[in-house]
Amino acid sequence: MPNKRQPFFRSSRLISIVTCAVLFILTGALQACGGSTNATSNSGTTITIAYGQYGPPPYYEQQWLDEVNKQFEAAHPSVKVKLLPIIADETGYYTKLALMMRSSNPPDIVHEDSFLISSDVNAGYLLPLDNYLNSWPEYKQQWTPSMQQMTTFNDHNYAIMTSTDVRCIWYNKNIFQKANLPSTWQPNNWADIISAARAIKAKEPDVIPMNLYSGVPLGEAASMQGFEMLLYGTNNPLYNYSTKKWVVSSPGFKDALNFVKTVYNPADLLGPTNDIELMPNANNVVPQQLIPESKLGIDIDGCWIARNWQPKGTTPWPEWKDVMGTAKMPTEFGQDPKYVTLSGGWSYAIGAHSPNKDLAFEWLKLAHGKDLLTKHTVLIGGTSPRKDSVDNPSYKNIPMSAFSTSLLEYTHFRPGFPAYPKISQEIGKAMQQVMQGQSPTDAMNAFSQAATAIAGPDNVEQKS
Known part of the structure; x- marks a missing residue:
C-alpha cells in the first residue's frame, strides 16, 4: 500500500497503475476463497494431479485418470492435464504428498485419504x-450427508469422496442350516447375534461360531x-462434534466392551482362540482360510472381502455366492436408525496454493459425474459414494454393490483428528x-485415563 502522504492521486497514470494493482490483489483474494473466475486466459495452462501408484500393474487409478483427462482436455482444448504419480506404499505416499504440497510448485489436485484431511487442512495444504x-x-x-461430512473439517468441506467402503455381517448359510438357523438372516439387535453364535456352537462344535476383530x-x-x-x-459417539470433545467414557463404550467380553469369554468362547485372533494378519486369515474352508459361522467384516474369492483373488472360491449371506449390523437394541456401519475411503481435493483453482474444480466436477465416477468404482471393485451409481449396469456386476450402497445411509466414520491414531491404539x-479377563468397567476407566492424557483434559468429556 502507498504511504498516505504520497500524492499518488496527482498522476492519472499512477492512478491507473494502482487501480490495476488493486484489481489484481482482489482477484487473487477471491480465487483463494474458492469461487472466483480466473482472470487470465487458460491458453497454455497445465493443471497437475498428484496420486498414489501402488504395487504392480494394472494401475486402475491411472486408467481412470487417463479417461477423465481425455474428456477434460477435449472440453478445454487450451488446457493440458499432467499426472504426478507418487510411487510408494501408503505411508510413503502420505509423506511424499506432504512434501509436494509444501513445495514451491504444489499440485493443483491431490488424491486425499479422507482420514487425513483434517491434518492436511491444519497444515494449510487444502482449499475449502x-x-x-x-x-x-x-x-x-x-x-449422502455422511459422505459429505467425511471431507468436512471445522465446518468447511475440503474434498469430494471418490471411493468408499462399508462393513456388514457375513454368515455361512450351510452352517446356519445345520444349526437350525434361517438361510435369510437379519439380526434385529446384538442379542440376536449372540443367540445365533450360541446355536452354532451347540450344533457344530468344530466350527468357530463368530468373529469380531479385537486386540x-x-x-x-x-x-x-x-x-x-x-x-x-449404541448411539454414543467416540467424538462429540457439537462440543468438539472426545467421549472417553459412556454407557455405550462399556456395552461395546461387554459384547467383546461375551464373544471372548473363555468359559463360553464364541470367537476364535487367541492364537488366531491376536495374529497381526488375522484379518487375512479369516476371509482367505476360515470362511472358504467353512470353519467360521458369522463374521463382522468389510463388504470388500468377497474380492478374495473372485477368479483372480487370493482365494478363488466360486461357491461363495451360494454359500455366504450378508446382513446389516443392527444397533444394540434395534433402536433407530436400526442399523450401523463404518466407512473410510479416498477423495480428491484442490491444493490451497493452486494457481488454477477454477479449472481444478471443473476437473473435479467432470471426474465425479455419474458415469466417470461409476467407472472408477467398477475398476477398483469398490463402493460408489454416489447414490445413483446403482442404476449403472456395470456397477450392478460388482459383487455386493447394491447392498453396499444401501448401507451408506447408516454409515459413520472415524474422527479424522491428529489424536485419533493413538486413541485407536x-x-x-x-x-x-x-x-x-478384565472387567469392561476397569478397561473403560483405563482407556479414559489414557485418552485424556493423549487429547488433553480440556478436550475430553464423559457421558453417564
Missing part, C-alpha cells in the same frame, strides 16, 4: 470447496471394524484387556 460445491446441486443430491495386533481392523461398529450402534488395548 464450500462455494464451489454450493453451486453444484448434484453434490448434495447424490452424496492390539490388529490395529484398525479391531478398533474400526470391531469396536466402533459396536459403539456407534488405546481402544485395541481396552478390547484385549477384556479378552484377557
Whole structure:
C-alpha cells in the first residue's frame, strides 16, 4: 500500500497503475476463497494431479485418470492435464504428498485419504470447496450427508469422496442350516447375534461360531471394524462434534466392551482362540482360510472381502455366492436408525496454493459425474459414494454393490483428528484387556485415563 502522504492521486497514470494493482490483489483474494473466475486466459495452462501408484500393474487409478483427462482436455482444448504419480506404499505416499504440497510448485489436485484431511487442512495444504460445491446441486443430491461430512473439517468441506467402503455381517448359510438357523438372516439387535453364535456352537462344535476383530495386533481392523461398529450402534459417539470433545467414557463404550467380553469369554468362547485372533494378519486369515474352508459361522467384516474369492483373488472360491449371506449390523437394541456401519475411503481435493483453482474444480466436477465416477468404482471393485451409481449396469456386476450402497445411509466414520491414531491404539488395548479377563468397567476407566492424557483434559468429556 502507498504511504498516505504520497500524492499518488496527482498522476492519472499512477492512478491507473494502482487501480490495476488493486484489481489484481482482489482477484487473487477471491480465487483463494474458492469461487472466483480466473482472470487470465487458460491458453497454455497445465493443471497437475498428484496420486498414489501402488504395487504392480494394472494401475486402475491411472486408467481412470487417463479417461477423465481425455474428456477434460477435449472440453478445454487450451488446457493440458499432467499426472504426478507418487510411487510408494501408503505411508510413503502420505509423506511424499506432504512434501509436494509444501513445495514451491504444489499440485493443483491431490488424491486425499479422507482420514487425513483434517491434518492436511491444519497444515494449510487444502482449499475449502464450500462455494464451489454450493453451486453444484448434484453434490448434495447424490452424496449422502455422511459422505459429505467425511471431507468436512471445522465446518468447511475440503474434498469430494471418490471411493468408499462399508462393513456388514457375513454368515455361512450351510452352517446356519445345520444349526437350525434361517438361510435369510437379519439380526434385529446384538442379542440376536449372540443367540445365533450360541446355536452354532451347540450344533457344530468344530466350527468357530463368530468373529469380531479385537486386540492390539490388529490395529484398525479391531478398533474400526470391531469396536466402533459396536459403539456407534449404541448411539454414543467416540467424538462429540457439537462440543468438539472426545467421549472417553459412556454407557455405550462399556456395552461395546461387554459384547467383546461375551464373544471372548473363555468359559463360553464364541470367537476364535487367541492364537488366531491376536495374529497381526488375522484379518487375512479369516476371509482367505476360515470362511472358504467353512470353519467360521458369522463374521463382522468389510463388504470388500468377497474380492478374495473372485477368479483372480487370493482365494478363488466360486461357491461363495451360494454359500455366504450378508446382513446389516443392527444397533444394540434395534433402536433407530436400526442399523450401523463404518466407512473410510479416498477423495480428491484442490491444493490451497493452486494457481488454477477454477479449472481444478471443473476437473473435479467432470471426474465425479455419474458415469466417470461409476467407472472408477467398477475398476477398483469398490463402493460408489454416489447414490445413483446403482442404476449403472456395470456397477450392478460388482459383487455386493447394491447392498453396499444401501448401507451408506447408516454409515459413520472415524474422527479424522491428529489424536485419533493413538486413541485407536488405546481402544485395541481396552478390547484385549477384556479378552484377557478384565472387567469392561476397569478397561473403560483405563482407556479414559489414557485418552485424556493423549487429547488433553480440556478436550475430553464423559457421558453417564
